[in-house]
Amino acid sequence: MRTPSTPGNSDNPGNAGNPGNPKLAADIALPSGLTAALHPGQMRRGRGADAIDDVTPAFVLTVRSDEDVVRVVDEARRAELAIVPAGGATKLGIGNIARALDLRVSLGGMASIIEHSPQDMVVTAQAGVSLARLNLALGKHGQRICIDQAADDRSTIGGIVACNATESFAYGYGTPRDLVLGMSVVDGKARLLNPGGKVVKNVSGYDLVRMFTGSYGTLGIITSVTLRTHPIPLAERALAIDCNDIVELETLRAALFASHLPLACLDFELARESGGWRAIVKIEGTAGEVDYQHECIEQIAPTRCHVFERAVPVRVAGRSNVVLRVSSKPSAVVATARAIADTIGDATEMPALAGRLGDGIMRVRIQEEDPRRALNFVRRMSEAAKQAEASVVIERAPSEIKRIIDVWGERPAGFALMRRLKDAFDPQGILSPGRFVGAL
Amino acid sequence: MTLAGQLRRRLRDVVGDEGFVDSAAGLRVYECDGYTMEKALPELVVLPANTDELSRVVRLCHREGVPFVPRGAGTGVSGGCLPYEIPVMIGTSRMRKIRRVDIANRLIEVEAGVVNLEVSRQVEAAGYYYAPDPSSQSACTIGGNVAENSGGPHTLKYGVTVNHLLGIEMVLPDGEIVRLERTNDITGYDLAGVFTGSEGTLGITTAATLRLMPKPQAVTTLLAIFPGIVEASRAVSAIIAAGIVPAALEMMDALVIEAVEAAYRFGFPPDAGAVLIIELDGLEAGLEELCGRVEDACRQAAASEVRRAANEAERALLWKSRKRAFGAMGRLAPNYCTQDGVVPRSKLPQIVEAIAEISSRYHLRIANLMHAGDGNIHPLVLYDDSNDNEAERVVAAGHEILTACVKLGGSLTGEHGIGVEKIELMSKSFSDDDLSAMADLRDAFNPTGLCNPHKIFPTDRACIEIKRPRPRGGG
Numbered sequence: 001m002r003t004p005s006t007p008g009n010s011d012n013p014g015n016a017g018n019p020g021n022p023k024l025a026a027d028i029a030l031p032s033g034l035t036a037a038l039h040p041g042q043m044r045r046g047r048g049a050d051a052i053d054d055v056t057p058a059f060v061l062t063v064r065s066d067e068d069v070v071r072v073v074d075e076a077r078r079a080e081l082a083i084v085p086a087g088g089a090t091k092l093g094i095g096n097i098a099r100a101l102d103l104r105v106s107l108g109g110m111a112s113i114i115e116h117s118p119q120d121m122v123v124t125a126q127a128g129v130s131l132a133r134l135n136l137a138l139g140k141h142g143q144r145i146c147i148d149q150a151a152d153d154r155s156t157i158g159g160i161v162a163c164n165a166t167e168s169f170a171y172g173y174g175t176p177r178d179l180v181l182g183m184s185v186v187d188g189k190a191r192l193l194n195p196g197g198k199v200v201k202n203v204s205g206y207d208l209v210r211m212f213t214g215s216y217g218t219l220g221i222i223t224s225v226t227l228r229t230h231p232i233p234l235a236e237r238a239l240a241i242d243c244n245d246i247v248e249l250e251t252l253r254a255a256l257f258a259s260h261l262p263l264a265c266l267d268f269e270l271a272r273e274s275g276g277w278r279a280i281v282k283i284e285g286t287a288g289e290v291d292y293q294h295e296c297i298e299q300i301a302p303t304r305c306h307v308f309e310r311a312v313p314v315r316v317a318g319r320s321n322v323v324l325r326v327s328s329k330p331s332a333v334v335a336t337a338r339a340i341a342d343t344i345g346d347a348t349e350m351p352a353l354a355g356r357l358g359d360g361i362m363r364v365r366i367q368e369e370d371p372r373r374a375l376n377f378v379r380r381m382s383e384a385a386k387q388a389e390a391s392v393v394i395e396r397a398p399s400e401i402k403r404i405i406d407v408w409g410e411r412p413a414g415f416a417l418m419r420r421l422k423d424a425f426d427p428q429g430i431l432s433p434g435r436f437v438g439a440l
Numbered sequence: 441m442t443l444a445g446q447l448r449r450r451l452r453d454v455v456g457d458e459g460f461v462d463s464a465a466g467l468r469v470y471e472c473d474g475y476t477m478e479k480a481l482p483e484l485v486v487l488p489a490n491t492d493e494l495s496r497v498v499r500l501c502h503r504e505g506v507p508f509v510p511r512g513a514g515t516g517v518s519g520g521c522l523p524y525e526i527p528v529m530i531g532t533s534r535m536r537k538i539r540r541v542d543i544a545n546r547l548i549e550v551e552a553g554v555v556n557l558e559v560s561r562q563v564e565a566a567g568y569y570y571a572p573d574p575s576s577q578s579a580c581t582i583g584g585n586v587a588e589n590s591g592g593p594h595t596l597k598y599g600v601t602v603n604h605l606l607g608i609e610m611v612l613p614d615g616e617i618v619r620l621e622r623t624n625d626i627t628g629y630d631l632a633g634v635f636t637g638s639e640g641t642l643g644i645t646t647a648a649t650l651r652l653m654p655k656p657q658a659v660t661t662l663l664a665i666f667p668g669i670v671e672a673s674r675a676v677s678a679i680i681a682a683g684i685v686p687a688a689l690e691m692m693d694a695l696v697i698e699a700v701e702a703a704y705r706f707g708f709p710p711d712a713g714a715v716l717i718i719e720l721d722g723l724e725a726g727l728e729e730l731c732g733r734v735e736d737a738c739r740q741a742a743a744s745e746v747r748r749a750a751n752e753a754e755r756a757l758l759w760k761s762r763k764r765a766f767g768a769m770g771r772l773a774p775n776y777c778t779q780d781g782v783v784p785r786s787k788l789p790q791i792v793e794a795i796a797e798i799s800s801r802y803h804l805r806i807a808n809l810m811h812a813g814d815g816n817i818h819p820l821v822l823y824d825d826s827n828d829n830e831a832e833r834v835v836a837a838g839h840e841i842l843t844a845c846v847k848l849g850g851s852l853t854g855e856h857g858i859g860v861e862k863i864e865l866m867s868k869s870f871s872d873d874d875l876s877a878m879a880d881l882r883d884a885f886n887p888t889g890l891c892n893p894h895k896i897f898p899t900d901r902a903c904i905e906i907k908r909p910r911p912r913g914g915g
Contacts, residue, residue, distance in 0.1 A: 119677045119786035120815070142683050170624050177633060178603050191873040199782040201600065201814045201854035203589045203637045204862075204869055205896060206878045210602070210633035219629070231683030257544075260567065260654035262722065285726050292725035327625040331544040359624045393627060412628045414618045420884040421629055425877070437628050 028058040028102055031075040038068065042109075050104050052084055053097045054399040057104035064109050066184055066192055066223045072105055073221065074190035076430050084432050085221045087128055087156030090149070091163045093323075093396040095216060096407055099434030105221065107158055113137050114224060122181065122198050124226040127158025143229040146173035158222045164214030168265035168282065171358030173230065177213050182226040185212050187219060188426025198226050211421065217432040218440050219425045233284035236264070239297060241279040242271075242306040246341075249277040250334040253357045255300045256281070257330060261293050268334075268362075269354035270341060277337075279357060280310070320352065320365035322374050323396040326385045328360035336388040340364055343384035363395070371400040378405065408437035443483050443527050447504050451486050451528070454496045459534060461485040470511065470529055474576075475519040475861055482509070482523035487531045491551075491609060491617060491646040494530060498644065499615030501528055501890060509892045510644040512552065512584025515576040517778065518859025520587065520639040524894050530644060532583045538562055539647060547606050549649040552583025556590075559650060568652040571598040574855070575763045583645040589637030591855035593688040593762065594719075596813035598653065600855070602636040607649035610635065613891035617646070634881065639857050640892045642885035656721035659687070660731055661749040661758055664738040668713035669693050669808065673788040675716060675741035676812045680785065682733050688719040689813030690762055695772065696807045696820070700761045703768035708761075709745070716812065717762055765809055766820075773805065773822035775831075779838045780856035781845030785815035794844040795819050802837040804830075816854035817845070843868055858896045866898055 030043060038061065046057035058081075063069050076083050082100035086092060087107050110126040113134065117123075118141040125134055131152040135144050147166045149155040155165070161183065164176050173179070182196030195208035212220050243249040249268060256266060256279075265282035283293040301307050328336040333355070340353060340362070355362020364381055368374040378394060378401060385392045394407035412418075415438055422429070422440045434440075452460045461467060462484040471479040488494035501508045508528040511521040523529050535551040542548070543566050550559060556577040559570040573592035574580055580590065586608060591600040598604075609619045620632040635642050666672040672691055679686065692700065693714050701708045708715060716738070720730050735746045749755035761768075769776045783791045792808065795817075799806040807820040819841055823830045842852050842865055852862050852869050866875065879897065882889075 117784060117786060119680055120784040121680060122784065164630075174599075174603065175624050177630060178599060187877065191877060193874055193877050194871065195874065195877070197782075197849075197851050199784055199815055199850050199854070201591055201595060201782050201811070201816045202851040203600075203855055203857050204852040205858060205866060205874075206881050207589070207602075207634060207637055208874075208877060208881065210630045210636075211881065213630065213633075214626070215629055231685065234683070254544075257546075260657065262654075285723065286729050288729060289723045289726035292723055325625070327623070329545050329623075331542075361625050391625075391627070393625075408627050412621070412626070414620050414631045415628065417612075417618070417631055417884065418629045421631075421881070424880040424884045440628075 028081070030059060031079045033078075034072065034075045037071045042068070046104060052092050052101060052104065053402060055098055055101045057084070057101045059102065060104045060106060062106045062109045066186070069105070069186045069221050069223050070190055070192050072103065073186050073188065073430070076103060077188065077190055077428055080428060080430065082430050082433050083221070084435070085162070085217045087159030088130060088151070088154035090151045090155045091159055091165060094163065094407070095432070095435035096439060097399060097402050097434070098432060099439070107156065107221070107223070110223060116141065118143060120198070121229045122200070122226060123229055124198065124224060125157050126224045127222050128156050131155050131157060131160060138229055139232065142232050144232050145179065145227055146230045147176055147179065157225055157227070161213050161225050162215065162217050162222055168267050168356060170361070171266045171356060172262070172264035172284075177210060179228045180209055180213050180225055181228055183209055183212060183222055184224045185220040185222045188428065188431045193220070196226065200228060216436050218422060218436045219431065221431070235287040235290040236282065236284045237290050237294060238310050239281045239283070239294065240308055240310045241281065241297070241301050243277045243279065243302070244304050246277050246334060246338050248302045248305060249279060251302050252279055252300070252305065253330075253334055256297070256357075259296060259300055261296055263293070263358070266356065266358035267354065268337065268357050270337070270352075319367050321396065321398060322366050322368055322377065323394070324364045324378065324381055325393045325395050326355070326362050326364065326381075326390050327393075328362075328388065328390040330358065330360050332388065332390070333357055333360040333362070336360070336385065336390045337362060339384045339388040340381060343380050360390075371398050374398060375401050375404065406437065406439070411438045443506065444504070447500060447506065448484065450500055451484070451497060454493050454500070455486045455488050459487040459489060459493070461487070470514070470523065470531070473511075473514040473519060473521050474517040475522070475859060478519055478522055478524065478860060480522055480524040482529040483527040485529040485531055487534045489534050491535070491611065494532070494535070494644060494646055495611045495615050495617050497530055498611050498613065502614045502888065505888070505890065507890045507893050510583070510587070510640045512581040512587070513555070513579050515580040516584060516588060516857065516859065517780075518853070518857040518861040520857050520859040520895060521892075522860050524860065526893065532581065532644070532646070535646065543568065543652070546652045547649055548652055549647060550582055551647045552581060552645045554582050556580050556582060556585055563652055567655050569655055570650055571604055571653050572601045575766065582648050582650070586636050586645045586648055587638065587640045588855070588857045591811070591814075591816070593690055593811055595811065596689055597685050597687045602633055604651040605632060605636060605648060606651055608632045608635065608645055609647040611644045611646055613643055613886040613888060635885070637857070639859060639895055641882060641895050643891060656687075658724040658727050659719065659721040659755070660727055661755045662718040662720070662731065662734060663747050663749070663758060664716040664718060664743045665709055665712045665745040666714045666716070666741070666743050669792050670789050671742040672714035672716050673792065673812070675738045675743060676788065677786060678737035678741055679718070679734055680813070682737055684720075684730055684733060686718050686734070686813060687721045688717065689811070690717040691715070691808070691810040691812035692717075692762070692765065693808040695805065696765055696809050699768040699771045699807070700765050702771045704757065704761045704764070706757055706761045717758060769807065769820055769822070772807070773824060775823050775825045777821045777823070777834045777838055779817070779819045779821070779841050780853045781817050781819075781842045781850060782854040783815045783817065783845050783848045783850035785813065787848040787850070788812060788815060790848055791817060791844060795841055798837050798840050798844075802833050804833060804837055806837070811854070814854065815850065839865060860895060863896065863898050866896070
């Protein structure tokens with residue numbers, strides 16, 4: 001079905017193997033062990049709409065239990081079938097083109113909240129529960145998960161943990177890495193593992209939870225997660241601060257950073273309508289704390305800035321088929337944003353640029369149908385980011401671009417170790433083959 | 441195993457005379473850490489001055505197939521750096537450089553031998569601190585903190601070491617130096633994260649980049665006095681249920697109070713059944729309201745008295761009483777043994793009941809010290825080593841307590857680690873598949889097994905009879 005994973009072929013990961021060969025897909029039959037174990041309603045042939053990048057899976061399997069997942073991985077391992085797990089499919093665009101894709105395994109049917117213990121501030125949910133639904137259930141007990149997602153009604157908790165995904169809350173609450181306490185996960189050897197636990201402090205054995213969190217489905221399929229919850233604050237407020245120019249934005253950022261105010265979020269955006277720079281802050285706490293922080297921010301903001309309340313931080317701006325994530329550090333975030341904005345320069349369509357002043361992560365989005373122009377844009381942005389000592393991950397791009405560029409950028413330090421982990425936990429390379437950095 | 445003279449000479453060449461210990465008296469210092477129940481002498485100890493030297497030492501050991509064990513300050517309490525059948529010990533105590541302080545990005549990079557408290561001292565004037573604060577913080581070093589994923593009383597709100605780690609520089613078991621990032625947006629697997637808490641079995645930390653926290657604008661420390669531990673546990677739940685996350689939420693029972701009062705004379709009431717130390721921090725604007733709600737929760741849970749530390753001196757004395765409680769235990773019994781279990785915090789009353797039952801069945805007095813907010817218990821089993829067989833009973837009672845923790849949905853250890861102490865309990869806590877997955881991880885980092893063998897896993901360790909519990913603890 002597929003070319004086995006080889007460490008040496010990743011200079012051009014998108015071209016590795018032969019993704020998207022429709023003949024190949026049609027030729028595959030499901031192993032009899034699977035057809036016997038799963039209900040017919042859990043299996044169907046893949047269609048165009050199931051494609052990840054432009055690779056259509058031969059089959060789509062809907063799993064309903066941990067045992068289903070173990071069975072699927074075990075049979076896939078024997079038959080050497082490549083699997084890509086999927087939750088709400090909001091992040092499947094992230095990653096290189098799969099070297100092979102035989103089975104798209106949907107965890108959307110595993111959507112039970114298994115246990116919420118409000119006193120322990122811990123919740124365990126199956127991977128397919130959406131963030132919005134989880135927060136709705138927790139909200140009845142005055143709690144929440146401090147992870148935010150633009151499409152929180154579709155983003156599943158399993159997918160969020162697999163991608164270590166969060167947005168503005170990263171500033172105040174960290175990433176899922178800081179919130180996941182335990183999980184159930186089926187690795188490439190078809191072992192059902194239960195690393196971590198349900199307590200907030202635990203140093204018993206190796207913490208494999210950290211290895212699986214953010215591994216983008218390349219080491220295992222997460223079937224449930226246990227997360228730390230936080231109380232819903234008594235009061236909250238979002239403030240926008242319009243700056244007249246980028247110098248003011250940097251002055252404001254530095255002042256807010258130095259103020260030691262415990263902000264929940266500290267974002268910025270290049271406002272499309274005005275072309276101006278805007279900071280967006282979310283403050284939380286008791287009513288008194290929120291009023292106090294609001295006052296402080298009014299005082300901190302450069303005199304010419306306009307501070308006003310707004311509903312919630314907004315991130316999504318229109319349609320985009322190219323999304324770049326640029327990572328800098330707090331002290332360089334504004335300079336990086338400026339370099340990006342300058343490079344955009346005479347682009348025909350104004351791109352969206354927004355991100356986090358707190359930890360230096362921003363996104364640039366454009367809608368560009370012409371692949372050559374899109375590639376040119378990606379290259380110019382990457383060069384600008386590199387000049388600013390920032391790194392770039394291509395979160396979404398047409399397949400034409402992905403065939404040419406490793407969307408993850410250069411191989412990170414410790415890559416040889418990552419390869420060894422991949423070989424140890426997925427020796428046959430059946431889990432999302434080629435999708436992660438360096439074609440892991 | 442006896443080291444060849446040539447390897448000795450080469451190691452000595454790398455670290456120089458000042459970094460080389462092989463005299464009998466010199467080695468005695470390194471025979472154990474805070475877990476003194478088992479002892480073993482290494483053949484020699486090398487103390488590299490920097491990462492390059494440490495890497496060269498490891499390369500030599502790797503090439504010669506000689507096992508080695510890393511050691512920080514030796515304050516660990518589970519025998520993680522016991523040199524059992526390990527000829528070469530590699531200490532990081534001479535690696536004490538502060539490499540950079542970057543206030544603008546709220547980080548500091550320090551070498552492995554820098555003492556935990558020193559990190560906060562470096563940035564205090566700028567209004568920052570390093571949050572993880574194990575009780576041994578004036579002695580323990582950052583390299584050891586990474587190896588053990590150390591916690592402390594303030595983990596409830598701020599998390600443990602791994603939550604404050606932005607990167608590590610480490611030497612792999614084959615001597616290669618790698619620098620692993622751990623920002624919010626790393627690409628690839630979280631190697632630094634999974635390495636943290638691996639008890640020196642995956643490689644040696646040579647430096648760490650740590651997150652700095654702004655010092656809170658205001659801090660209030662409350663002392664609540666309860667008739668018993670059940671009432672105090674109820675208050676813990678009530679505080680959490682009220683949506684409050686204190687910076688710290690510590691519990692001491694009557695026995696601990698007795699010892700601490702004798703040692704530090706803080707003024708705990710003699711008839712107190714249990715006390716909670718509750719620290720709230722944040723903005724001044726909200727603190728009064730939070731204090732009021734915590735006081736209400738305590739009173740509703742039958743607290744006889746709730747008082748606030750009147751000033752910084754009183755607050756310091758209260759924390760000294762808590763952090764040095766271990767040292768005070770000598771006033772109650774000649775020996776004691778600390779355990780380090782975790783339960784979901786709502787199960788505190790059940791574990792306390794289980795401990796009382798175990799205490800009476802084994803005829804051993806057990807004092808309870810807890811990071812109650814985290815559900816992390818430190819039962820202190822009191823005994824007299826000179827009594828026949830008492831030490832064996834202490835070990836057995838300790839294992840029963842930890843097994844009870846696991847049964848209640850908790851963990852064998854919250855912050856002390858498995859080391860050699862709890863090896864045989866691992867199979868009670870993990871399935872065979874989980875243990876084999878951990879072995880896979882170890883083999884990926886440490887394929888030869890030369891880096892700190894015979895730790896954490898029950899598989900390959902020659903059977904050492906566990907005879908005596910350790911007399912002091914941490915946490």
